[in-house]
Amino acid sequence: MGHIQSLGKRIELVSMDKVCGDISIALYEAADDNGSATFLIHTYSHLDGASVRIAFIVRAMQVLGGMDPVPGVAAGVRFSCGATHALGCRRIFLEACKLASDTDLAEKPLTIFDKKSERTVTVTSRGAGDYGVSADGEEDGRDRRVGAITKGLIKLAQTEAIADDAVRFSCGQTHNAMVGLLLPRALNVRAVMREQEDQAGRGVLAAPSAQT
C-alpha cells in the first residue's frame, strides 16, 4: 500500500479511466524553484499498467498540448513560457485521458472543417501570443460563427479577447499545439461545458428526498 503524497494543488481529476482499469488520474499544479508553474500527472493506483498509462498521458500532453517535460520529474509537464495556463492545461489533460494508450500522437492542425457552418475554420498565429480566427465561405453568418468559436477558445484556453475574432495568451508566447488541440472543442463549447457539469454532479451523495 502507498501513502498520500504532497503533490501540490489538484486542479483536475479523471475519476475513472476507462482505458486503464477505472483508475483515477489527477492533475496537480505546483511551482518549481523559480516560481514557474509545473504540473504533475498522478495516480494512487497500483494496478498493472497504471504507470504505463501515466507515461502515455504525459507524452500525449507534450505532443498534443505542446508542453515540455520537467527535468527530474518523470510525470511532470510545463509550458515553455513558464506561465500557468491552468484551464488550458486541464483541457489538454482531459483530452489526453480520452485516448487509448496505443494512439499515434501528432500535433493537431490549426485548421478544421466546421460541420455546423460548413466552412473551414483557420486559426493563425500572429506572434506574441496573438491568434486570429477566420473562416472561408459566404459572408452571411460568418462573423457570428467566427465570434462563437473565438469565445470557445477563450473559455477553453483562458485566453484574453482582443477582438471579436482574435485572442491572446497573457504570456505573450505562441501555443500552437494547444490551440490546435482545443480548436475542435471550441466549435461546440457548450457540449464541453455540459460534459463538465455532468462530471461535477457525479459522486455527490444526495439525501433520499433530493434523489431523482
Added chain:
Amino acid sequence: MMTETTTPVAPMTSRERVLAALRREPVDRTPVCNPTSVATVELMDLVEANFPTANRDPELMARLAATSYTELGFDSVMPVFSIIQESAALGCKMQWEQKDNWPTVRMNEPIWHGPEDIVVPNDFIKRPDTECVLEAIKILRRELGPDVAIIGKTMGPWSLAYHCFGVEPFLLMSLDDPGRTKAVLDRLKEATVQFGLAQIDAGVDALTLPDHATGDLVSGEYYERYLKDLHIEMVERIPIPLILHICGRTVDRMGFIAETGMAAFHYDSKNEPEEAMEAVHGGIALVGNINNPETLFSKGPEEVHAEVVRNLEAGVQLIGPECAIPLQTAIENLLEIPKTVREWHAANRTVN
C-alpha cells in the same frame, strides 16, 4: 468563542477525544470526526478498495474506512459509506453504480405500500449487506486497536420509509394519514434498533443515525410530531452515543433534537455554526458543517481552513464535513481539516 482557558487536559487517544466530546466533556483538542463517509476515488486507489465492491465486501470496506485515520488523520473511522445497507438487506431494488458514484435505492420501485406490508426479517442482520458492515467493524477494531473511535451507522425509520415506500408516497401518507405513518415508523424502527445493537456487539463506539427529515421537505413541527419521541426511544434502546444526522436547514428543529438525549447532531452547512450552537443551547454536541459541494469539492485548503476555524470559534464540539463527502474530493482539502484544528489549538492553547 465557547472555549475557555482551564486546567489542561491530559493527552487523549483519538477514541477518548471523540467520546469525551460526544459527552460534552473537556478534551485535549477538538476531535476531527466523520459521522458519515470520507471515502474518495483516490483513497480507493490507494488501498485497492473500489466502490461499489467496498460497500459489499467487509475487507475492502474496512480497508477504505481505515484511511480516514491512517491517511487523513481524523480521530474516527466510519465504514458505512452509503445510506443503503439496511434497505438492500430489506429487499429494496438497488442501483450499485460504479467506482465514482454512490449506490442508491430505486425509490420509484417501492417494495411496500402500507404498514401491514412491513416485514423486518428474522435474519435481517445476517443478510449480506448488513453482515458486511458488522464484519468490517470487527476488522477495524482488530486492525486499529482500542485508540481509534469507530463510528457505525444505523438508518432511522424516516429514511428507511423513503427507501421502502418511495419519497412521494411516504410524504403523502404523512399528510393524509398520520396514524398509518406512525405505524410505518413504529415497525421500521425495529430495523434501526436491531442493526444498531448488532454494531455495538461488533465493536463500534458510537452510531450515526441518519433520519432524513430534511429541511427542504419536512418542517420542524413535523419533526416534533413524528420523530422526536421516536428518537428519544432510540436513545433509550441503543446504549451508546448516537449522532443524529439530518441534511439541510434544520435550525427550526434543533431545539427539539437537543431534547432527545442524542449525544450529537451532525449538521449541514445551510445552518450557521453560531446560530446552531445557540439553537441547541448546550443540550447536545454539534459536529459537521464543513460544506461539501462548494468548499470541499470545488474550493481549496484556504476555504476549508476558514470554515474549520469558524466552527472552532463557535465552540462546535467535533469538527468534520457536513455529510458524506463527494467521491471526487481532493485529498489536500481533507488533510486541511485536522491540520487546521491542530494549528488552531496550538495558537489558542485552550481546552474545549
